[in-house]
Amino acid sequence: MRYLPDAKQMKTADSFTINELKIPSLELMERAARACVNHIKDWKINLNKICVLCGSGNNGGDGFAIARMFAWEGYDVTAVLVGNRDHCTPETAHQIEQLKNTGAQFKEQFEQEAFESEPYTLIIDAIFGVGLCREVGGRYAQIIECVNQSDAVRMSVDIPSGICATTGNVLGTAVRADYTVTIQETKVGLVLDPGRSYAGICVSEDIGIVSLPLERDEETACTLEGSDYAALLPKRNADSNKGTYGKLLMITGSKGMSGAAYLGSLAAYRTGTGLVQIYTAKENRVILQSQIPEAIITTYEKYDVNELHRLIDWADVVAIGSGLGTKKTARKILKETLAYTKKPCVIDADGLNILSEHMDYLCGADCEHFIFTPHMKEFERISGLKIAEVKKDRIAALRTFVKEYDVTCVLKDSRTTIAKPRERVAVNLSGCAAMAKAGSGDVLAGIIASYLAQGLSEWEAALLGVYIHGRAGEIIEKEQGAYSLLARELAQKAGTAMTIQEEN
Ligand SMILES: NC(=O)C1=CN([C@@H]2O[C@H](COP(=O)(O)OP(=O)(O)OC[C@H]3O[C@@H](n4cnc5c(N)ncnc54)[C@H](O)[C@@H]3O)[C@@H](O)[C@H]2O)[C@@H](O)CC1
């Protein structure tokens, strides 16, 4: 597991290391600068003419130290203070002094014409780091525009200037980096979009900042690593039969929407579930029987509460909502399922759409066993927050939502985030744009339900499900490129994506 701190959490860890462990701030800066220099060399960037743009905070201090190190080695380096000299931190002021007699050129002000006329091959962005606290405007915005228009390679120290380390959002404008060396932990804003794409190739470097404050703070987000996921994989025993791997009831598909039922059940079987029963509209029977003969198909013409209870009693796990429609029968089925079931339950798509108009269905329900899987629009409906509002700080919005309803929630997007009360918010790092296709979400609901059926907890099933889903997308993208993925292939490949044990 790796921590993904926000700006405040990272600053707390920095201060703790300096004040409690007595590692001087300048020593950390020296290590940070050295790490950047080493990575820049490894990347084989053209170092003929280097420009380091430094702010007045400690990110700028890192920049001046980098300039000094390159100058010592005889490189042609210009270090420009783009911040106000009077506002320099003591460390940054010290670094400016240290630059004297190293051979580096020092400019106390940024001059656009001079900057544009120099044939820089590398621009090092040390303008703002985790201390960025408001929109970038005025001359800073102009400088960042100049940097983005330059033909030079751009490398950012800690985080591209203008990206919010907490949300990944662009605050006004931001450096579009080719490379980023982030200090110690990867900030959460570097993995969330759009921060991720502004960072380019991003590596983190351990400089000895301790993680204890991050561990203590339950609000520090995290991501799991390959070995963590491998440990979550459901076990397959020699002495077993289909009953060992769970009975899953999928209440999915309405008239003309059999695809969702097919995709979810295929994904569930492919990821290990022993027995899947689909409860769907009568019109879907023939097609589903021929598409997926392995599934038990039970159909409804109208609402039948006794049959619904019988099916839920049969199941170990319920998944409801994909392609369900939002008509009266669907509403009644959802309402009764939520009220009646005491089993783990995945609620997806139309299940969430119906719920958004009837959040009262959750009153008295066994919410702690529910997993919601909304995409952004569905989350807007169930949370009542506009997408733009959610995007301002999606982690905070998600955390508030799960606390209010006591559910596990998988907020799907190009970077999916997963939350549950009393757990750290997790950000999934697998997946790719090939997956941006209709039906991908139905497959995810099937995979998560499958892991529940095989005995994983709601939290484990959500984490592993999202990861394996993304990994299946990556495998397909590798095999057939970024365009042709079909949701059914995602379901087919989900089992293959589970062969992670031997790699870790
Ligand atoms: N000793 C330390 O504390 C260490 C700090 N490190 C570096 O220091 C950085 C954090 O340093 P700081 O906390 O000094 O912060 P920054 O250097 O990120 O920037 C803060 C400065 O920018 C100003 N500012 C913020 N937003 C602005 C905006 N939109 N427009 C104009 N000015 C703005 C602030 O008023 C402040 O003067 C890290 O990102 C990292 O690069 C690393 O060297 C590791 C050790």
Ligand SMILES: Nc1ncnc2c1ncn2[C@@H]1O[C@H](COP(=O)(O)OP(=O)(O)O)[C@@H](O)[C@H]1O
């Ligand atoms: N650009 C992308 N990068 C990574 N994953 C993506 C991307 N676009 C979509 N996905 C994933 O594909 C799935 C789409 O789900 P959803 O929008 O519910 O699809 P549908 O309703 O068509 O089944 C989500 O799991 C999402 O995370």
Ligand SMILES: [K+]
């Ligand atoms: K920076």
